[in-house]
Amino acid sequence: MVDDHEAPQRSRLATRTVHNVSVGAPAERPAAPPIYQTSTFAFADADDFTAALAGPDDGFAYSRLGNPTTAALERSCADLEDGAGALAFASGMAAVSTTLMAVAAGGHVVAQRDCYGGTYHLLDRVLPRLGISTQLVDGDDLAAVDAALAGDASVLYVETIANPTMRVADLPALAGLAHRHGARLIVDNTVASPILCRPLAHGADIVVHSATKYLGGHSDVVGGLAVFADDETQRAAWELLIDLGGCADPLASWLVLRGLRTLELRLQRHSANAGALADFLSARPEVTRVYWPGLDGHPSAEVAARVLDGPSGFLSFDLAGGREAGRRAVESVRLAAQAPSLGGPETLVSHPASTTHRQLDDAALAAAGIGQGMIRVSAGLEHPDDLMADFAGALDAAADS
Numbered sequence: 001m002v003d004d005h006e007a008p009q010r011s012r013l014a015t016r017t018v019h020n021v022s023v024g025a026p027a028e029r030p031a032a033p034p035i036y037q038t039s040t041f042a043f044a045d046a047d048d049f050t051a052a053l054a055g056p057d058d059g060f061a062y063s064r065l066g067n068p069t070t071a072a073l074e075r076s077c078a079d080l081e082d083g084a085g086a087l088a089f090a091s092g093m094a095a096v097s098t099t100l101m102a103v104a105a106g107g108h109v110v111a112q113r114d115c116y117g118g119t120y121h122l123l124d125r126v127l128p129r130l131g132i133s134t135q136l137v138d139g140d141d142l143a144a145v146d147a148a149l150a151g152d153a154s155v156l157y158v159e160t161i162a163n164p165t166m167r168v169a170d171l172p173a174l175a176g177l178a179h180r181h182g183a184r185l186i187v188d189n190t191v192a193s194p195i196l197c198r199p200l201a202h203g204a205d206i207v208v209h210s211a212t213k214y215l216g217g218h219s220d221v222v223g224g225l226a227v228f229a230d231d232e233t234q235r236a237a238w239e240l241l242i243d244l245g246g247c248a249d250p251l252a253s254w255l256v257l258r259g260l261r262t263l264e265l266r267l268q269r270h271s272a273n274a275g276a277l278a279d280f281l282s283a284r285p286e287v288t289r290v291y292w293p294g295l296d297g298h299p300s301a302e303v304a305a306r307v308l309d310g311p312s313g314f315l316s317f318d319l320a321g322g323r324e325a326g327r328r329a330v331e332s333v334r335l336a337a338q339a340p341s342l343g344g345p346e347t348l349v350s351h352p353a354s355t356t357h358r359q360l361d362d363a364a365l366a367a368a369g370i371g372q373g374m375i376r377v378s379a380g381l382e383h384p385d386d387l388m389a390d391f392a393g394a395l396d397a398a399a400d401s
């Protein structure tokens with residue numbers, strides 16, 4: 001019942017993902033946002049032209065600076081993450097790198113060690129060459145984070161759910177530490193998505209996403225997003241975005257917008273399928289450990305209960321047979337595909353020790369929390385019984401050969 005005396009309730013996330021798409025008000029009143037596939041915009045008046053160049057919200061002049069389809073995506077994401085504004089990028093890495101450079105120029109970045117591979121390389125190799133010093137710490141060790149931040153840090157960088165261990169960051173505690181040291185907290189929220197976590201509400205200053213994953217959700221687009229708690233920081237990042245040039249293409253923005261409209265429904269199925277697989281794998285004798293924040297006994301179960309609204313569709317597990325068994329298992333799935341990435345409709349598996357992390361020796365693998373027989377799984381949208389049958393067949397094949 002609606003109480004006349006209360007302020008109108010804001011719609012729930014599932015409703016907002018469906019309805020918060022707006023691209024101005026084209027005369028034809030399309031239900032879906034149009035794709036403004038144009039590089040430039042024409043003006044009758046030179047003053048109007050100049051005004052449109054002024055800022056991220058001042059109109060459209062040239063699509064590297066802004067585009068109506070991309071602006072619609074930015075508004076949708078700012079709404080879902082409860083931010084003041086957002087910027088869309090050509091990829092998740094463009095969002096991560098541009099945002100870090102905008103807020104950490106000449107400063108010091110403290111980041112969790114087990115972050116996404118591209119981000120790790122950016123922090124470890126690229127930013128130091130550009131005059132931004134970086135320090136990688138165990139994000140679970142709040143005392144270590146505190147000590148690192150005391151070294152005059154300007155940014156603390158973490159991921160909501162880190163892979164492959166699916167450790168969940170204690171965002172309220174980390175935001176408190178960052179702010180006490182005058183640093184800003186940037187959170188990569190790719191694996192949780194705004195459906196499962198809104199980091200700004202836990203004190204973060206900036207949220208970044210690889211829109212390639214759950215936001216797009218169909219394995220058909222590469223994109224990135226950054227959402228800002230304040231307009232000033234959005235403005236600073238926009239100024240760098242237009243000079244570095246990692247802007248989103250209108251068609252890519254449109255594909256992510258289309259994905260967003262089913263985000264809540266998809267996350268429910270991804271999470272349910274991951275849960276079915278986690279239970280199934282936990283009961284198999286050749287599986288020594290399953291990593292998924294929804295399982296009792298996961299090291300982050302308590303943090304997950306406070307920070308997440310659900311456990312997500314990404315999980316990993318260790319096979320007792322080590323490197324050979326892991327490799328054979330990912331080569332033996334029939335329905336799932338062996339591929340990098342996550343968040344698409346199809347289930348994906350990978351064996352880091354023989355693919356993405358093959359350069360690491362045993363000690364380095366162990367330090368990264370990656371077992372020899374570890375397999376990462378992005379649970380898709382298939383029927384859970386078909387998925388469990390596929391994994392049962394692959395584990396049998398790995399044990400037989």
Ligand SMILES: *Cc1c(COP(=O)(O)O)cnc(C)c1O
Pocket residue numbers: 091092093094096116118119159188190191209210211212213222223224
């Ligand atoms: C994929 C990914 C990225 C990089 O995104 P791209 O769209 O591939 O550039 C960054 N962070 C996380 C957690 C990711 O999974």
